[in-house]
Amino acid sequence: xxxGPELIITEKDNAARRIADILSGESAEAERVNGVNVYKWGGxxxxxxxxxxxxxxxxxxxxxxxxxxxxxxxxxPVDKHPTQENIVAAMRRLARRARRVVIATDYDREGExxxxxxxxxxxxxxxxxxxxxxxxxxxxxxxxxxxFENPDELDFDLAAAGEARQIIDxxxxxxxxxxxSLSARQLGDDFxxxxxxxxxxxKLIVDxxxxxxxxxPEDYWELFADLEQGREGFESQYFYLDEDGNEAERVWxxxxxxxxxxxxxxxxxxxxxSVRRRTRTDDxxxxxxxxxxxxxxxxxxxxxxxxxxxxxxxxxAGYMTYPRTDNTVYxxxxxxxxxxxxxxxxxxxxxxxxxxxxxxxxEPTAGDNETTDHPPIHPTGELPSPSDLSEDEWEVYELVxxxxxxxxxxxxxxxxxxxxxxxAGLSLKANGKRLVTEGYxxxxxxxxxxxxxxxxxxxxEELSVTDTRIEAKQTQPPRRYGQSRLIETMEKMGIGxxxxxxxxxxxxxxxxxxxxxxxxxxxxxxxxxxxxEEFAELIVSEEMTAQLEQDMQAxxxxxxxxxxxxxxxxxxxxxxxxxxxxxxxEVGKHLQESxxxxxxxxxxxxxxxxxxxxxxxxxxxxxxxxxYPDCTYTLPLPSTGKPLIMEDSCDEHELHHVKMLAGxxxxxxxxxxxxxxxxxxxxxLVIxxxxxxxxxxxxxxxQEGGDEGTAEGGxxxxxxxxxxxxxxxxxxxxxxxxxxxxxxxxxVEVTDDSCEEHDLPxxxxxxxxxxxxxxxxxxxxxxxxYQAEQNGSELEAVKGIGxxxxxxxxxxxxxxxxxxxxxxxxxxADVVDGIGPDTVRKWQxxxx
DNA sequence: GCAAGGTC
Numbered sequence: 001x002x003x004g005p006e007l008i009i010t011e012k013d014n015a016a017r018r019i020a021d022i023l024s025g026e027s028a029e030a031e032r033v034n035g036v037n038v039y040k041w042g043g044x045x046x047x048x049x050x051x052x053x054x055x056x057x058x059x060x061x062x063x064x065x066x067x068x069x070x071x072x073x074x075x076x077p078v079d080k081h082p083t084q085e086n087i088v089a090a091m092r093r094l095a096r097r098a099r100r101v102v103i104a105t106d107y108d109r110e111g112e113x114x115x116x117x118x119x120x121x122x123x124x125x126x127x128x129x130x131x132x133x134x135x136x137x138x139x140x141x142x143x144x145x146x147x148f149e150n151p152d153e154l155d156f157d158l159a160a161a162g163e164a165r166q167i168i169d170x171x172x173x174x175x176x177x178x179x180x181s182l183s184a185r186q187l188g189d190d191f192x193x194x195x196x197x198x199x200x201x202x203k204l205i206v207d208x209x210x211x212x213x214x215x216x217p218e219d220y221w222e223l224f225a226d227l228e229q230g231r232e233g234f235e236s237q238y239f240y241l242d243e244d245g246n247e248a249e250r251v252w253x254x255x256x257x258x259x260x261x262x263x264x265x266x267x268x269x270x271x272x273x274s275v276r277r278r279t280r281t282d283d284x285x286x287x288x289x290x291x292x293x294x295x296x297x298x299x300x301x302x303x304x305x306x307x308x309x310x311x312x313x314x315x316x317a318g319y320m321t322y323p324r325t326d327n328t329v330y331x332x333x334x335x336x337x338x339x340x341x342x343x344x345x346x347x348x349x350x351x352x353x354x355x356x357x358x359x360x361x362x363e364p365t366a367g368d369n370e371t372t373d374h375p376p377i378h379p380t381g382e383l384p385s386p387s388d389l390s391e392d393e394w395e396v397y398e399l400v401x402x403x404x405x406x407x408x409x410x411x412x413x414x415x416x417x418x419x420x421x422x423x424a425g426l427s428l429k430a431n432g433k434r435l436v437t438e439g440y441x442x443x444x445x446x447x448x449x450x451x452x453x454x455x456x457x458x459x460x461e462e463l464s465v466t467d468t469r470i471e472a473k474q475t476q477p478p479r480r481y482g483q484s485r486l487i488e489t490m491e492k493m494g495i496g497x498x499x500x501x502x503x504x505x506x507x508x509x510x511x512x513x514x515x516x517x518x519x520x521x522x523x524x525x526x527x528x529x530x531x532x533e534e535f536a537e538l539i540v541s542e543e544m545t546a547q548l549e550q551d552m553q554a555x556x557x558x559x560x561x562x563x564x565x566x567x568x569x570x571x572x573x574x575x576x577x578x579x580x581x582x583x584x585x586e587v588g589k590h591l592q593e594s595x596x597x598x599x600x601x602x603x604x605x606x607x608x609x610x611x612x613x614x615x616x617x618x619x620x621x622x623x624x625x626x627x628y629p630d631c632t633y634t635l636p637l638p639s640t641g642k643p644l645i646m647e648d649s650c651d652e653h654e655l656h657h658v659k660m661l662a663g664x665x666x667x668x669x670x671x672x673x674x675x676x677x678x679x680x681x682x683x684x685l686v687i688x689x690x691x692x693x694x695x696x697x698x699x700x701x702x703q704e705g706g707d708e709g710t711a712e713g714g715x716x717x718x719x720x721x722x723x724x725x726x727x728x729x730x731x732x733x734x735x736x737x738x739x740x741x742x743x744x745x746x747x748v749e750v751t752d753d754s755c756e757e758h759d760l761p762x763x764x765x766x767x768x769x770x771x772x773x774x775x776x777x778x779x780x781x782x783x784x785x786y787q788a789e790q791n792g793s794e795l796e797a798v799k800g801i802g803x804x805x806x807x808x809x810x811x812x813x814x815x816x817x818x819x820x821x822x823x824x825x826x827x828x829a830d831v832v833d834g835i836g837p838d839t840v841r842k843w844q845x846x847x848x
Numbered sequence: 849g850c851a852a853g854g855t856c
Binding site for chain 2: 011051052056057111113162176181189197312496
């Protein structure tokens with residue numbers, strides 16, 4: 001038997017480092033094996049994977065979509081192959097000499113499978129080494145130590161359940177995706193995908209849109225009266241009892257409403273008929289799991305994707321716990337008092353933490369989901385200072401801290417006051433609420449805690465009616481799902497996981513199935529869902545996951561095998577394909593029509609054909625005529641973003657407006673023909689000489705046939721392009737392509753002020769309305785600053801570097817990422833305040 | 849190039 005080291009394998013590097021610290025009493029040292037961190041102490045090594053390091057796929061001979069009939073994929077073999085070669089290689093190297101291996105991946109089904117994948121890699125190079133499995137749900141001293149004292153075995157049945165899922169997802173997803181894409185002749189980047197999770201998610205969105213389309217608004221009226229007691233006024237609303245004896249406020253008949261309003265208008269007083277006071281306890285919220293965190297972040301303006309990305313950064317930097325968790329119950333190990341006391345004395349959180357510590361008892365709330373995966377999201381004892389984080393990061397961090405505070409705070413108490421009064425035979429009601437005990441709201445301001453005032457009145461009291469109103473309204477269609485509502489609904493339906501739900505939504509955007517926020521389905525999405533409903537009901541239904549979940553549990557309990565479950569699933573898919581293949585052409589035609597509808601901007605002014613959005617060979621978008629090459633009419637589009645056709649259109653040209661999607665830089669381009677005409681009409685405005693080819697400029701490279709160093713007389717002008725963008729560019733374009741960017745929005749104004757260095761006038765951008773003008777200054781100086789900023793945000797993209805830190809680095813002469821990578825850690829740490837060489841090394845690893 | 853699931 002080998003007397004080499006003991007090898008511990010975790011699911012991720014972060015866990016490896018923390019476990020090594022705990023088991024070694026902080027004495028573990030990091031070394032790099034094949035570019036992978038390995039933590040080393042005594043006779044032990046600890047390596048972190050990156051989730052799955054092997055993936056399932058068909059053998060290469062199935063790669064060509066046109067050579068292989070999609071139906072053939074159903075019975076095609078499924079292989080596993082390394083996807084993270086460096087990690088696999090490092091593991092093999094370490095496992096070869098190991099005397100013992102301990103699998104310490106996450107404590108859930110997927111973790112068991114990842115553990116089994118590691119086990120197989122280990123076995124491949126070392127037949128005899130004993131392999132143990134340890135399970136713990138939070139990386140704390142006690143849990144980890146205990147787990148390692150009581151090692152267990154890998155649960156191969158549990159892992160097999162995960163493998164069954166992998167195979168079924170691949171076979172169904174790939175076969176159906178290829179079938180739809182081939183039938184619609186959509187090959188390349190724009191294939192048409194379906195899958196067990198994206199299918200029902202898309203159907204959810206499409207179904208809601210169908211309800212909205214089918215919605216028929218109804219008119220109704222509501223009546224209000226302002227009442228006054230002494231000098232205190234408040235609003236009341238008219239109500240009546242409907243046929244079922246329920247209270248109703250909406251009057252559905254216009255004449256009835258008018259009659260009631262006439263009566264109300266003429267009433268000068270109202271008599272209080274009843275007063276009801278109630279106190280209601282408002283309990284603090286449960287700890288954050290991923291879904292609830294995303295929801296809360298959504299309520300302060302972060303998309304699901306963005307919230308998770310920030311959470312990931314805060315986690316990697318050590319400020320909060322693992323962001324992907326289902327758990328809403330704090331582990332016993334978490335001592336809330338101890339964690340609170342870490343915040344006492346803190347500039348922002350100190351007062352709240354201290355007031356919470358003053359409570360008689362600290363008993364955290366608990367949610368309904370108690371799982372073994374990870375603890376609920378909460379801040380760690382390591383506190384960042386605001387300068388370590390960007391503004392967004394700080395805002396999200398504060399949310400996480402305050403949520404933790406809320407979970408250990410006291411309940412709030414509301415006093416509800418309901419007053420019913422009679423005015424000339426009409427019933428009026430008013431509901432007041434007052435926050436009597438602030439409770440957790442004092443530390444968690446994210447919930448609405450606004451009060452509504454109704455004065456203390458008594459039964460029989462006369463109130464005067466000071467004003468009356470009648471409001472004509474219409475019933476509203478159901479609302480589209482927002483991203484966080486979608487994620488919550490997916491969780492309820494049991495589809496996707498904490499780590500994937502937000503990615504699924506992103507995937508729907510990427511595939512051209514949804515657009516805007518809240519997401520709205522495209523024509524293509526409707527067709528895909530229709531095709532699914534008709535031929536492959538399971539792929540657009542949450543039933544598929546529910547069934548799979550049952551099968552996986554059977555495998556886990558040893559009541560079914562992986563083969564039985566996957567064979568049965570393949571049989572069902574065979575049946576699906578029988579129906580599909582006989583209607584392939586029809587399905588394809590329908591999909592193609594929808595695809596075209598999604599791209600059509602309007603009618604071609606030259607030939608009457610359809611104008612559609614196209615992609616050039618260079619990857620940029622433009623508008624072209626569908627009858628190309630017979631008609632060569634085109635219109636340009638802006639170079640940034642992905643075009644989206646909007647519902648409204650231009651009155652003059654009858655072309656749909658176009659929106660350019662570019663994340664936070666998304667903007668409405670408008671009518672592409674108007675933009676082109678505006679550019680044609682506007683003349684270039686010369687503001688100076690071109691620094692590259694103008695008078696006095698020495699050309700850097702001798703031109704062939706030209707005299708060395710001779711300027712060509714180019715001038716700089718403010719130009720408007722047909723694509724809608726503006727720039728300062730050389731009048732000799734395209735012979736000279738010198739150009740400087742100008743902002744898309746606002747009016748460009750040339751001031752009398754000029755830049756001495758570049759001999760150009762300073763430019764000011766003015767806006768309609770109250771917005772302050774922007775003194776952009778000299779366009780060359782401005783562009784230089786812009787580039788420096790770009791380098792800065794490139795630095796900020798590195799994990800662990802926030803806005804302020806990037807600034808500090810720039811001050812220290814680290815202008816961009818490559819400079820950071822080349823920097824000597826000790827030397828850099830010396831010049832940057834509060835940063836150690838280890839942090840620099842961490843950034844350098846992160847920058848790779 | 850397909851899915852969904854890890855993780856970055």
